[in-house]
Amino acid sequence: METTVVCSCVQQVAKSFAYPTKIEADSELNEIYQTSLMSALIDGVYDGNMTIADLLEHGDFGLGTFNDLDGEFVAFDSKVHQLRGDGSARVAAMDQKTPFAVMTHFRPTVSGELMTALDKCEVQGIIDKLVGSPNLFCAFRIAGRFVRVETRTVQRQTKPYRPMLQAIERQPVFKFEETAGTLIGFRCPPYVQGINVAGFHVHYITDDRRGGGHVLDYRLLEGKLEIAKISKLRIDLPQTDSFQQATLHSKEMSKAIEAAEG
Template sequence: MGALLDGVYEGNVTVRELLRHGDFGLGTFNRLDGEMLVLDGVCYQLRADGSAALADLDELTPFAAVTWFHPDRTIDVSAPHDRGALKARIDEALESTNLMVAVRVTGDFSTIRTRTVTEQHPPFRPFTEATEDQQEVTFTDVTGTLVGFRMPDYEQGISVAGYHSHFIDAEHRHGGHTLDYQLVRGTVEIGVRTELHLSLQRTPGFLGAELNQPNLDGQIRQTEGG
């Protein structure tokens, strides 16, 4: 994540290779050409206009996080929860905030606000500037799935600390990076993880990047909307 802040938008890992390491996750594509969502072993590309489509297996990614999704716990949600209330409910169910948690939320949403970055071109701007051009789309009365993670604070910069999720509707035709939502009813599945495999790029951009950014936490919160 720190490399994205420094404008490293070109990686050398294909979607095909990524899917060998997990069936659930999120990320982005080279040149920030849309948001990535991986659900049930299928990778989707979420565009700036709010549309979703199957990603080409030969597409490349500069940043992604995936896991094999095996839920340890399920929470039934029968009353409306906004984003803050649902995060608090999940936190209450965790034995510790020091572990990595994959979170899948499937349900009916009265509203869900998303954004998607737009494709960038060299020379690349820093991520905080690139996200100023992001397009926001709000979906109403929609059924779909949130795919995301709750990462410990110590992982800020490697990933995104706290909650980070992407959304796709039930028809797999629309979605984006989640900013806010109102869940009417649904199911939360939580999978706790205790092992992390980190694969670093050896591209010129990554090797020359400034990864220890000033105010790293603030920049990530600004770009990720929370």
Template structure:
């Protein structure tokens, strides 16, 4: 009997240890609704609401139906960055045609104590990740000398392809502001499905503005990163998506022009 009790206790200890390990080492999963190639072809209507999006993550980015500005999410809060450069809390019933979300669990953190450009930060992230084949979620809280952004303008049907829709997109510059950058570094092999390379959105600490990041210079800040090992893609069931041309010959060039 004593031996049986000891074995039971050992098994329980192993189970508890495994549960603690799983709790602190759970894989980060990237949830994505639709494809970037769908946006490029003009698929600007989706059925996933902001409320539903938050069931799949507390951190991410994307856009809103009708290509109405930029979406930024962190700490389970979602903001709508509009074409006039302003920022507003997103409503739960708003919908998105394309977004990427994850539950952010940073495993790498660094204080950035010296001025750095976006290229400097990207090089550091690449070094810390150690592989071009992995997804990475990136958050920077910092003081910025400047941040240059752009925001896609709301479209009306019949929808034009994205490169035509953003031909006159507004640009903004935020000087000497504190804020948060949220985004992902994605491998080259997902170009078209997602955006290869860096895709980053910005919002000011006072939540009055932001947009899709074009370039920046950081004075000082805090970098947090999490490696993503799983990806789930939720494809739309709309007629527009079913009829979209998702593999054009110039897809790579189009995405670089649209998101660069």
């Protein structure tokens, strides 16, 4: 889990947020649904049987990838977009399949406006402060204007698949400057490393829906932050041969995930 450097303004920004009581009462209903494991993806398990249509039965908000590691996906408001290896974005087809995805029915328990320019580490510090405990999950969304967003998107792979660290050796990196868009992400506790990604896992898509990717870094100018605290995790494990034969635990797995996810 990456270390978050907290700026001096975190306390002040956190105090400005609203805690809507009518939503807070429903926070126990929030659940993460996950198909497969991050460790399987790291090991090169890039084929799954779950379709985008199937995923939307488990949530209206999430992220993941497509079979063949064909880019990233970002989902919110029940709409799913494919963020491709050339930095572009397109609407995903309902019959496209995923080897790894994380979804939730997004019910914010905390919301507020970010009116001060903030770097990634500062935003993460605010989210940590608002969630309170490092042992809970959360989903979050930031819709706003960005000074810059740096992303990467994995190129489509062909069989025989290489492990992810080899697949991303020459991954393209894109810089979106002075754009309006949406960050959607999850923050997971350290104890789920390998099951999911410990720490922050975030994707970005521009408001014109023409570009985005897996987020490496950003600077926010202003925007609305919504957070859903989550205390339930449900996982469906694939029944594929590749998953059942994969190496899902090793001493180097944590380092590999940190390198792959940035």
